[in-house]
Amino acid sequence: MPFFFVWMVPMTTLVLLDYASVIVFAVTGALVASRAQLDVVGFGFVACLTAVGGGTVRDVVLDRNPVFWLADPLNIAAALLAAVVIFFTAHWVESRLKAVIWLDAVALSVAVAAGVLAARSVDQPAAIQVIMGVMTGCLGGLMRDVVCNEVPLVLKQGELYVTAALAGAVGALAGLWLSPGSPWAAIALCAALTFGLRAGSILFGWRLPVYRARPPQT
Amino acid sequence: MPFFFVWMVPMTTLVLLDYASVIVFAVTGALVASRAQLDVVGFGFVACLTAVGGGTVRDVVLDRNPVFWLADPLNIAAALLAAVVIFFTAHWVESRLKAVIWLDAVALSVAVAAGVLAARSVDQPAAIQVIMGVMTGCLGGLMRDVVCNEVPLVLKQGELYVTAALAGAVGALAGLWLSPGSPWAAIALCAALTFGLRAGSILFGWRLPVYRARPPQT
Amino acid sequence: MPFFFVWMVPMTTLVLLDYASVIVFAVTGALVASRAQLDVVGFGFVACLTAVGGGTVRDVVLDRNPVFWLADPLNIAAALLAAVVIFFTAHWVESRLKAVIWLDAVALSVAVAAGVLAARSVDQPAAIQVIMGVMTGCLGGLMRDVVCNEVPLVLKQGELYVTAALAGAVGALAGLWLSPGSPWAAIALCAALTFGLRAGSILFGWRLPVYRARPPQT
Numbered sequence: 308m309p310f311f312f313v314w315m316v317p318m319t320t321l322v323l324l325d326y327a328s329v330i331v332f333a334v335t336g337a338l339v340a341s342r343a344q345l346d347v348v349g350f351g352f353v354a355c356l357t358a359v360g361g362g363t364v365r366d367v368v369l370d371r372n373p374v375f376w377l378a379d380p381l382n383i384a385a386a387l388l389a390a391v392v393i394f395f396t397a398h399w400v401e402s403r404l405k406a407v408i409w410l411d412a413v414a415l416s417v418a419v420a421a422g423v424l425a426a427r428s429v430d431q432p433a434a435i436q437v438i439m440g441v442m443t444g445c446l447g448g449l450m451r452d453v454v455c456n457e458v459p460l461v462l463k464q465g466e467l468y469v470t471a472a473l474a475g476a477v478g479a480l481a482g483l484w485l486s487p488g489s490p491w492a493a494i495a496l497c498a499a500l501t502f503g504l505r506a507g508s509i510l511f512g513w514r515l516p517v518y519r520a521r522p523p524q525t
Numbered sequence: 526m527p528f529f530f531v532w533m534v535p536m537t538t539l540v541l542l543d544y545a546s547v548i549v550f551a552v553t554g555a556l557v558a559s560r561a562q563l564d565v566v567g568f569g570f571v572a573c574l575t576a577v578g579g580g581t582v583r584d585v586v587l588d589r590n591p592v593f594w595l596a597d598p599l600n601i602a603a604a605l606l607a608a609v610v611i612f613f614t615a616h617w618v619e620s621r622l623k624a625v626i627w628l629d630a631v632a633l634s635v636a637v638a639a640g641v642l643a644a645r646s647v648d649q650p651a652a653i654q655v656i657m658g659v660m661t662g663c664l665g666g667l668m669r670d671v672v673c674n675e676v677p678l679v680l681k682q683g684e685l686y687v688t689a690a691l692a693g694a695v696g697a698l699a700g701l702w703l704s705p706g707s708p709w710a711a712i713a714l715c716a717a718l719t720f721g722l723r724a725g726s727i728l729f730g731w732r733l734p735v736y737r738a739r740p741p742q743t
Numbered sequence: 744m745p746f747f748f749v750w751m752v753p754m755t756t757l758v759l760l761d762y763a764s765v766i767v768f769a770v771t772g773a774l775v776a777s778r779a780q781l782d783v784v785g786f787g788f789v790a791c792l793t794a795v796g797g798g799t800v801r802d803v804v805l806d807r808n809p810v811f812w813l814a815d816p817l818n819i820a821a822a823l824l825a826a827v828v829i830f831f832t833a834h835w836v837e838s839r840l841k842a843v844i845w846l847d848a849v850a851l852s853v854a855v856a857a858g859v860l861a862a863r864s865v866d867q868p869a870a871i872q873v874i875m876g877v878m879t880g881c882l883g884g885l886m887r888d889v890v891c892n893e894v895p896l897v898l899k900q901g902e903l904y905v906t907a908a909l910a911g912a913v914g915a916l917a918g919l920w921l922s923p924g925s926p927w928a929a930i931a932l933c934a935a936l937t938f939g940l941r942a943g944s945i946l947f948g949w950r951l952p953v954y955r956a957r958p959p960q961t
Contacts, residue, residue, distance in 0.1 A: 346733035348688040349680060352663070363586060368799060370808050372588050380652045394736060434816045445788070453671060453889060455680065462785060462891065470784040515782035518830060564951035566906040567898060570881070581804060590806050598870045612954060671889060673898065 320490045321428060324421035325362060325375050326385060331414035332447050333358040333386035337393035338400070338407045339455050347394045353451060354390035355383060361447035365422055365439050369429055411448055411460055412471075412505035416498040419444035419472050423479040423497065424490055433480055440476030444501070445469060465517050467508040475501030538708045539646060542639035543580060543593050544603060549632035550665050551576040551604035555611035556618070556625045557673050565612045571669060572608035573601060579665035583640055583657050587647055629666055629678055630689075630723035634716040637662040637690050641697040641715065642708055651698055658694030662719070663687060683735050685726040693719030756926045757864060760857035761798060761811050762821060767850035768883050769794040769822035773829035774836070774843045775891050783830045789887060790826035791819060797883035801858055801875050805865055847884055847896055848907075848941035852934040855880040855908050859915040859933065860926055869916055876912030880937070881905060901953050903944040911937030 336357030340350040359376050366374040376382040400406045422443025426436040445461050445468070452459040461468050478500040482493030507513035554575030558568040577594050584592040594600040618624045640661025644654040663679050663686070670677040679686050696718040700711030725731035772793030776786040795812050802810040812818040836842045858879025862872040881897050881904070888895040897904050914936040918929030943949035 341736045343680065344682050344735050344737070345680060346683070346685075346688065346735045348685075348691060348733065350736070352659075352679070352687045367585055367803055368810050368813070370810075374586050374588075377586070377649070377653060380650065380656075383652070383656060397736065431813070432816065434819070435813060438816075438819060441788075449890065454667065454677065456676075458892075459890065461788070462779065462781060464780050465782070467782075467784075469788045470782065473784060515784065517780050517782045518777045518786070518833065519780070559954045561898065562900050562953050562955070563898060564901070564903075564906070564953045566903075566909060566951065568954070570877075570897070570905045585803055592804050592806075595804065595867070595871060598868065598874075601870070601874060615954065672885065672895065674894075 320494070321421060321424050322375075322379065324417055324424065324494065325382065328362075328414050328418035328421055328443075329358040329376075329382050330385050330389050331410050331417065332361075332451075333389035334393055335407050335411045335414060335448065336386075336451050337390040338397060338403045338410070339451055339457060340390070341393065341397040341403055342407075342457075343455055347391060350390040350394045351387045353455060354393075355386045356454060357447045357451035358386040358389075359383070359447070360450040361418055361443040361445065362421065362425075364446050365425060365443045368442075369426060369431070369439065371425065371429060375425075408460065408509060412502055412509070415444045415448070415468075415472060415505065416475060416501040417494075418447070419475040419501050420479050420490075420494045420497040423476050423483075423493065427483070436480060437473070437476040440479060440497070441469060441472045444472040444475075465512075465514045467504045467513060467515065470515060471501045471504035471508070474504055538712070539639060539642050540597065542635055542642065542712065543600065546580075546632050546636035546639055546661075547576040547594075547600050548603050548607050549628050549635065550579075550669075551607035552611055553625050553629045553632060553666065554604075554669050555608040556615060556621045556628070557669055557675060558608070559611065559615040559621055560625075560675075561673055565609060568608040568612045569605045571673060572611075573604045574672060575665045575669040576604040576607075577601070577665070578668040579636055579661040579663065580639065580643075582664050583643060583661045586660075587644060587649070587657065589643065589647060593643075626678065626727060630720055630727070633662045633666070633686075633690060633723065634693060634719040636665070637693040637719050638697050638712045638715040641694050641701075641711065645701070654698060655691070655694040658697060658715070659687060659690045662690040662693075683730075683732045685722045685731060685733065688733060689719045689722035689726070692722055756930070757857060757860050758811075758815065760853055760860065760930065761818065764798075764850050764854035764857055764879075765794040765812075765818050766821050766825050767846055767853065768797075768887075769825035770829055771843050771847045771850060771884065772822075772887050773826040774833060774839045774846070775887055775893060776826070777829065777833040777839055778843075778893075779891055783827060786826040786830045787823045789891060790829075791822045792890060793883045793887040794822040794825075795819070795883070796886040797854055797879040797881065798857065798861075800882050801861060801879045804878075805862060805867070805875065807861065807865060811861075844896065844945060848938055848945070851880045851884070851904075851908060851941065852911060852937040853930075854883070855911040855937050856915050856926075856930045856933040859912050859919075859929065863919070872916060873909070873912040876915060876933070877905060877908045880908040880911075901948075901950045903940045903949060903951065906951060907937045907940035907944070910940055 333354035336354035423440035426439035475497040479497035482496035486492035551572035554572035640658035644657035693715040697715035700714040704710035769790035772790035859876035862875035911933040915933035918932035922928035
């Protein structure tokens with residue numbers, strides 16, 4: 308490996324975060340596969356793409372070697388297991404679209420923190436940490452939606468998504484600044500901000516002003 | 526190059542396999558371009574994307590340097606030649622969609638074996654060899670279909686595609702276990718399984734049970 | 744960094760070219776975001792994807808470390824600034840689609856040259872320089888259009904796009920051959936060819952013969 312770690316504790320934390328986001332993203336991928344009526348192997352394929360897509364782009368761009376799921380293929384096993392479980396249980400879910408949206412919000416909250424900490428673990432500056440947080444969070448779901456031909460959640464008009472990821476990534480930096488010795492403040496702050504903004508957007512319609520071709524004349 | 530090869534023979538075999546899958550995938554890309562009525566340069570672009578897409582992602586994720594077509598740009602030349610030939614001959618083909626489906630099955634059979642052997646050549650464990658086989662096989666065609674706005678073959682409801690790739694990749698492992706000194710048993714077993722399952726799926730409707738929102742009550 | 748530069752001057756030029764293509768591509772991304780009525784953070788996301796997508800794939804495939812915008816995060820800042828400016832000014836533009844098409848042609852002209860020079864800076868052969876020019880130019884816009892569900896400009900039937908990029912890349916090689924000491928001849932020739940062919944295609948319908956399923960019988 309072409310780099311060494313600054314702290315060992317966060318590395319373990321990072322592994323746990325990657326697992327958590329892998330599993331929850333895998334569930335969202337499997338649910339989208341159920342909407343496309345694929346077979347169980349198709350569930351596994353979409354689940355893996357969603358689960359490891361964002362983190363893979365992050366690791367390739369950062370030149371972290373090996374990519375996280377090559378270092379630990381149990382990530383893939385976890386995603387596949389999640390896909391199989393969903394294949395047999397998705398019909399218990401009342402609204403699969405709703406489940407996708409909410410679980411995606413959970414996975415996003417965790418993945419953004421994982422991205423920030425991964426960039427920090429290879430000593431990238433703060434701006435890159437924020438960008439990697441947003442990328443890790445958003446790209447897996449984006450691949451899932453593009454491949455399955457759903458309207459990408461990330462670009463759904465008038466919802467906070469990239470904004471939530473961005474706020475969470477900045478929150479993670481603030482958490483690391485407040486409590487430099489431990490990553491947990493960063494993770495908690497990031498998850499609370501990301502999930503809070505997503506939830507507010509889904510439930511109460513929180514949004515930023517969207518672009519209008521013709522703003523109302525005063 | 527950050528690694529050395531365990532065996533030299535399979536490396537040559539690997540080069541040949543990459544060529545074979547490059548050319549056949551390029552033909553499918555050019556046929557899809559003909560359905561979109563592109564010009565000859567557009568044929569070349571889609572052919573190259575399809576031909577080297579899966580192997581490029583494989584090499585980037587495995588950190589194999591240089592990527593196979595940088596090491597040997599003749600791969601690109603072969604893909605371009607195939608595109609030009611198809612540009613002038615595609616109207617001889619009675620059903621271009623049928624030709625895409627069958628040639629894609631051939632290319633898939635070869636590319637899966639190439640992916641498994643490439644992962645093995647850099648000493649990855651068996652699970653990663655299987656995943657790289659599936660990725661190398663499936664991603665080029667997936668890029669072709671997403672970019673050209675066709676329904677991705679890889680996710681077509683009720684067909685064996687990822688399943689065929691997965692079975693072939695496992696078959697390749699079995700072949701390497703049965704005959705560790707030569708890659709040809711692995712290649713033959715992989716191609717037979719992948720192509721056999723795809724063909725059975727296309728001709729006879731072989732499939733795994735797909736997900737149904739409401740399974741029949743007994 | 745695993746390589747050293749052959750000439751120092753072009754490296755600076757390369758940085759400038761990357762900036763120029765980043766900013767103009769970011770503007771096209773923001774204009775496409777305005778067509779999708781996203782909020783300001785969505786503008787930034789699409790702008791960044793478009794602006795750095797092609798160059799990122801180029802650097803990852805060439806194994807140039809770090810990727811250009813990791814080496815200089817101001818690229819991202821420039822793309823975000825462009826997105827914010829467009830968010831507040833896009834309604835001044837009479838036809839945003841027309842603006843996208845023309846600015847995309849400008850960005851393409853610059854990005855192709857940047858790709859050729861980047862491949863040359865790591866001592867790749869001429870064929871790879873041409874391919875990297877085409878890739879750097881075409882992939883950012885392709886990602887923008889796939890993610891935002893627009894018909895990809897790059898594959899629009901009966902327009903010169905990849906052809907323009909290809910001609911420009913070959914022109915850049917010719918420029919470097921004519922005037923090996925300075926990159927400016929290459930950049931000028933590349934931009935003139937790429938932009939000229941795109942403009943001719945948009946204004947006067949210049950095109951290559953497209954594939955026809957049934958060519959007229961004589």
